[in-house]
Amino acid sequence: MSPKSAGQAVKAGYKNIQVMLAGEPAWIKAGYSTYANYGFVCRGNNVIIDLRSPEKSAAARVPRSVNMPFASFEDTYDEIPIKAPIVLYSDNEEETIAALRILQAEGYKKISLIEGGFHGWKRVGGRLVKGPVVTDVHWQRILAEGEVSLAEFEKAMKDPNEAIILDVRTRDEVSEGKIEISQHIPLDELCKEMDQFICNIKDMQKGQKIYIHCTTGARAEMAYKELKKRGYNASYLVAEVECDGNDCSIEE
Amino acid sequence: MKKNISRLVPFLIMASFLVSGCNQDTSSTVTTVKPAITTQAEKPQGPVYKGKVVGRSNKAKQISIAVGKGKDAKTIMVSFDENTTGLEHAKKGHGAIIAYEMRDGVPFATTIKQKLAKLPQGVTVISPQDVKALIDADKDFLLVDSRPGKRYSASHLPGAVSIPVCEMQELLQNLPKHKDKLLIFYCGGPT
Incomplete structure (x- = not known):
């Protein structure tokens, strides 16, 4: 930038x-x-x-x-x-x-x-307030475009009608455990076989919400961009996901 | 032969006074790279993707890169392996040039280079330390933050004014009247 x-400044005649x-x-x-x-x-x-x-x-x-x-x-x-x-x-x-x-x-x-x-x-005339001090921190991250909130994601973990959960981790990672109702395809295979894979998901309908996750959100974001490009209603989770069997811990 | 080229590259980069520039969202192309100086060694061999890295996964061995302008803008997934060189340049948000070959119908990165920006003629580079010294010495100059307004708002250098690169043309009148006054521009860093 x-x-x-x-x-542009050079073009405008600035010399220094x-x-x-x-x-x-x-x-x-x-x-x-x-x-x-x-x-x-x-x-x-x-x-x-x-x-x-x-x-x-x-x-x-x-x-x-x-x-x-x-x-x-x-x-x-x-x-x-x-x-x-x-x-x-x-x-x-x-x-x-x-x-x-x-x-x-x-x-x-x-x-x-x-x-x-x-x-x-x-x-500079900044506004001031007074009264009992505040010591508790309240902060919520604002979701980026395409992100799904943890709350929405957790709803879909309990209710398969909410959305399809798509796990894009490697087979090795998934062998340790996965979210029970999730569909799995490694990120690199997703790009090659996306349409075929998604068609084969049971109860898949047009416009169905797809929530993508991996272990941090990095791969999920990449998968999201690919799915969105092909017109799917996808969003991705930015959170640490760790699974032991079907017992998964998810932390923002 | 390949080795010779890669050994030459750092020298050529220095020799051409090429310097790494800032995020340039709009200047991505899928065409072959036009090197600033025309030597055989500078030209990457084969096809390249040039643009901003959207993400990289070491586990899935995939890089996603945004290429093309306007209507043709798209993100592309490129695979890599342990033989891919220059992987450190595939950093999220940074500009990169990925030379690739097709394997089983999938693009496979062979060499990744930093996307380099060239400074306009007569413009020189200044270090953060030197900018700090100018501020501390209360020198007369204008410090311009070229990043989007939101980024400036959250965190900017002391005394900097915000002129996002996209609004530069409309805001030229905000620059000093005297054309020989020192202007210093900065943004989000090398990419």
Whole structure:
């Protein structure tokens, strides 16, 4: 994207142009911070963490923010879902950076800060709320296009009329166990024999919902794209699936 | 012969000042690659798929890659095995060029290369460290985030403005009046 934009700037007559090709991920890797904009803080699908004391948080805080005082942050951060985008703020820059480092070390990937922290928020006229502090994290991942929710998937595990469950793992993996009512075809075979395979599924009807799963969601997503291309009503599950016999554990 | 070519490639890439670029969703084609410099060694042999990697499964030994533009856009499943070289370039969301051959009617990846983007004439590369130094020294320049607005919104560099690549043409007036002011563009990284 950036080389293309740079090209347009060249055409527009700009003479002094550079491109940071390594991109935003490299910026973060170099240990530098990134920032959330106002709209994302207000309305984003994220977890906002107030690192200040409970007293300060009760008196005035950024809307929707959860209080996790820095002093005890190492004991509380693991309540934040690992996949959640996080926005951190405090009135102490050093503590903000230290909390950022803790999260990065634990594998959290999407972390940004409020520019200028709490004071910066106030300076730009950011809305504040007061009242008893909030300490519970509530966050739900928004499903990507083509994804089926775990709840819907679990419904189909109990009721075959809901949807056909399609398992695209390898034969080896399936030999350890599978979801009882699922249909199985390894991903590589699916591409060659899709129509034939699906026609042979009992009670298969046109437009029938098909929920695809594997062990993480990666193969399921690939299978989904293939099925969708051929006009099937498919969606895929992003979750860790592990089976022992017909006993399967599914975790988001 | 094949070995000689692969040994030459890194050198040729350096020699041609080719640098890896950012996600370019729109520039995928199924045609053979046009190398930036015309040497025999740069040309992949046989047919290639060029585009953005949608996914890779090591268990199923499959890569799914999005190729083609507009009406012709499609995703293709390519198989691979332990003899496929450059598998590390088949990373989800990254641009790749997959040279393949047909085996039993199925495309089979032989060599995978990173899709390279060329910088426009006169444009140079800057490292994150150097950008940080410019920010810390309070230098006068405009930092432009070329990613979609949503990505910018969630996490951007300090002081950056959002001009998504697709809206660049309409938003050109947002760039500084003085044409010799320093502009620095960034996006989601090399692909």
